[in-house]
Structures are given as structure tokens and as C-alpha cells.
Amino acid sequence: MDWSIQEIAKIAGTTSRTLRHYDDVGLLKPSRTRHNGYRYYDGPALVQLQRILLLRELGLGLPAIAEVLNRETDTVKALSSHLEWLAREQDRLARQIASVRQTIDTMKGDGKYMAQDMFDGFDHTQYKDEVEERWGKDAYAASDSWWRGMSAEEKQQWKDRSQKLGADWITAAASGVSPDSAEAQDLAQRHVAWLRGIPGTPTAAPGGDVKGYVTGLGEMYVADPRFAANYGGESGATFVRDALRVYAEKHL
């Protein structure tokens, strides 16, 4: 007693194309093939097929299923490692969802400022997780509310100021002057003043390690291409870092 390809497809709730595919990849061969090429499947083949479909529903890939079926490998082990993968996926999804939510909220909060303001290198929500990880939730919350508390005009001003600073750094770096030149040191001073406008920046108050903060930031500009991009790439960021280091040594 056996069935044609369409018949078991219906019985098992799949398609004939899938069965041909399984045949092609060697996952499930027909129990019998007639001289005309027609595939026929019997009971045990149906059972195998149902096992395959079950494992597939659990999310296993065809090669993994083949391993389980052919090599008699431990199903529990296969499922366990698969479970880890699922957990990682879930985690990634959760963070992505949080990220998207945050982005939507921010965009809704200020409607059209997003197109220009969010994506031009001054997006703080983009790095929410990272900021929280590095400096804590409070730091992010403070930064966020600081930014949101600004009017559109203020935001624009801040953005312009930031952009001009970045542009001037790039120009200076490209001009070939040295990081300890007066020009570069002027920029460094401006940069520090700019930083003080951001909440969370350590002050000269007791316990505030301004020097370490500024030099550390410089390193980050070089190390992180996302920051480096603001200063014309790695070479520009290197210039900024060096200038900041010199400035910090002298004045902080």
C-alpha cells in the first residue's frame, strides 16, 4: 500500500514540490520509483516525513534534521543547541523591538525633526543601549530628556554648532597643521566647551576627572568609526584625539 506524491503531500499537509526537494537533497527518498520516474511512498516513508515536518516546525534546518534522522544523533542535543539559537534570536528581536519603539516615539515626539536631526550624526537614541551599557540608565535618561527638552530652534542651533565644529576639525586636519598648533588647540578648546553643553560631562568640581574624560573621548573617536565619521574618518579622528590630548595635558 503506497501513495502517489500528491497523496502523501495532502496526507502530511505539505506540497509535492517539497517532497521532490527532500528527494533531491536526500532527506527523504521515495520508497519506490517506477520506471516512468513516478515517486511512490509507503507507510514508513510517511512516518519519516511526519518526523521531518515536526522537526521543521520546531525550526530545525534541513541539514540538522538529516543529522537527527540519519546519524541517530541525540535529538535532545540537537534541540538543545537549537534552543540556544532561538534564545539568541529572541534576545536580538527584543532589543530590535525596543529600538524601533524608541525611534518611533522619538519621531512622533517631534514629528519632522527626524529626517534631518536623527540621522546626521547626532542621534543619541541610536546608541541608547550602548550609552546605557557604558554610562548607565540615568545617563541616557538625562541625555534624552535634555535633548527632548530643547525647542526645535535650540536643537537646530546645537546641531549647527556641532556640525560646524566637526567641519572645522576636518578642515584643520586636512590643512596639515600639527595637533599642538595654535589652530588645533583653539579647536580643542571649542570642543571642550561644546562638551560641557552636554549633560553628564564631568565638571571641574571635586571628583570630576575632566582630563581623563576628554582624552578617553578622543580615543573613542578614533576607535569607533561611527564617531570617527564626524571628523572625516579615522585620520581626522586621530588628529582630533591628538589635539585633545595635548589640550587636556595643558589645561585640564
Add this chain to the structure above:
Amino acid sequence: MDWSIQEIAKIAGTTSRTLRHYDDVGLLKPSRTRHNGYRYYDGPALVQLQRILLLRELGLGLPAIAEVLNRETDTVKALSSHLEWLAREQDRLARQIASVRQTIDTMKGDGKYMAQDMFDGFDHTQYKDEVEERWGKDAYAASDSWWRGMSAEEKQQWKDRSQKLGADWITAAASGVSPDSAEAQDLAQRHVAWLRGIPGTPTAAPGGDVKGYVTGLGEMYVADPRFAANYGGESGATFVRDALRVYAEKHL
């Protein structure tokens, strides 16, 4: 001021291949292309690229990103619908994880758990020999994995359904109606539908020997006291057999 393909790739944290791909699909064209074919990108292009990469990190597909960039679609709208998709994915993942966990737990579980859960009137292992004889050596394993793949809740539902079916058969048999009565035939139909829920049952096969299978099962219910017990003993099983035979004759 512009950058070569490798340079912006580094600045933006991606690869030159990706940039060529974006060029190919029309997502991001170089700001300038020299006669030798070399691609060069300027500041605005970098900004666009960063927008693209952000949206991509949020999980949007390239076509969706293209829509957003072309202003054909509101970004919030795009992200919102994407969020729905993400939520569905998360839900699917969660259920898949629960399913896999359940399967693993049950498979890890020692005989005690299984004995308790399965030997209370719905023991499919009880029919191991018959199943193997009819369907092959792997049949029991498949049926077993089918059963263990169910969540506790699903198992309970299955058990309830099975129990109710048996109880209804007993009631019908005791009421004295004939096997070809509407009531009995309704039960037969339910019975066949119930059988469809068990993997290995050829009930959906148009050309398969469904009729023989069902009538054969009926005979088995009568012949085997372990089966008969589910239908109130031999007399009850006889009633079931007769009703099934009539039903199979008419509808299968």
C-alpha cells in the same frame, strides 16, 4: 571632499561590497563616478548611507528603506508596520521556544513522568505492536515524538477529546440505537476526524485504503480487549465496529 569606496565603507562601518550592492539596486548611488568606473562618495552620500544602515539595523528590508528614502512612505508608518511584523515574529519565536522546551523536557523526563502521563487510558505505547506491524519499525517512534511534541495543555485537550469520544460511544451503545442511526453515524464521523489527528492515519488519502483502515480498526477494537475497554467492553466495541463499517461504506 569625497571618499573612495573603501574609505566610506570604513567610516560608515560596512563593506565595499555592500556599497556596490546598494549601487546596483539603486539604493545609494555614488556622488561621482570617474571614467575608470571608480566610485566616489561625498558628505551627503555618507549621511544617506548612515540613514540606510540605521534603518537596516532596525530590521527594515532594502525595498522598504528605499521607500522611506524616496519619501513615498512616512518613516513612522514604515517603522510601525515593521514593528507589527517584529511582534508577530517575537510571538512565533516564543511559542516555538516553548514548544522545543516542552519537547526536550518530555524527552529528558524519565519513565516515571511518562508512565504517569501516558498510562491512564490514552496510552499510545499500548498499541506499539499493532502500530509497528502496520506501519513499520519507526512508527512507534514517530507516534511517540508526535505525542511528546505536544504541550501539556495540548495533551490534556487530546485526552479530554478522546475520553469524551469513548464516553459518547458507550452512551450511544447503551441507549440501544442502531449502528446506522444518525446518532451513531455522527459519532463515527467524529471518530474518523479524531483519527485524522493521529499521524500515520491515511484518512486524507483519496485513493488510499481509508476504508480498509477504518473497518480494520473496528475489528481490532472488538478483537482486542485492551481496545474494547475504551468502548465499554466487547459489546460496546462491536457497536463501534458496526457503526464504523457503515460509515466507511458510505463515506470513505
Add this chain to the structure above:
DNA sequence: TGTAGAGGTTGACGCTACGTCAAGGTCAAG
């Protein structure tokens, strides 16, 4: 000025698990 070496280009295949034609052979029924 010849030549290495770094970096650029355009194909084109690979990956997942099949869906979806396309062109043509097979089979049961009227």
C-alpha cells in the same frame, strides 16, 4: 621607467527552502 602592491571594476556562484512557471511524458476515463 619598469614593476610591485594596493585597490578598483564587473561578472557570477553560493546560501535557505522551496514557489512557480515551462515543456513535455503518463494514465484512467469517456
Add this chain to the structure above:
DNA sequence: CTTGACCTTGACGTAGCGTCAACCTCTACA
């Protein structure tokens, strides 16, 4: 013998690039 349902084997398409392969181009150095 025709019709229509069902079967076969290719072969392309999918998402987003990674990864050769084969072949320019530019810069730097002996």
C-alpha cells in the same frame, strides 16, 4: 482517440550580500 489530471525534469527567483575570479588603475619605489 481525446481530454484532463497528474507526473517528470530543468531552471529561475527569493534577501543581502560574501567570496572568488579575471582583469584594470594608480601610486610609490628602485
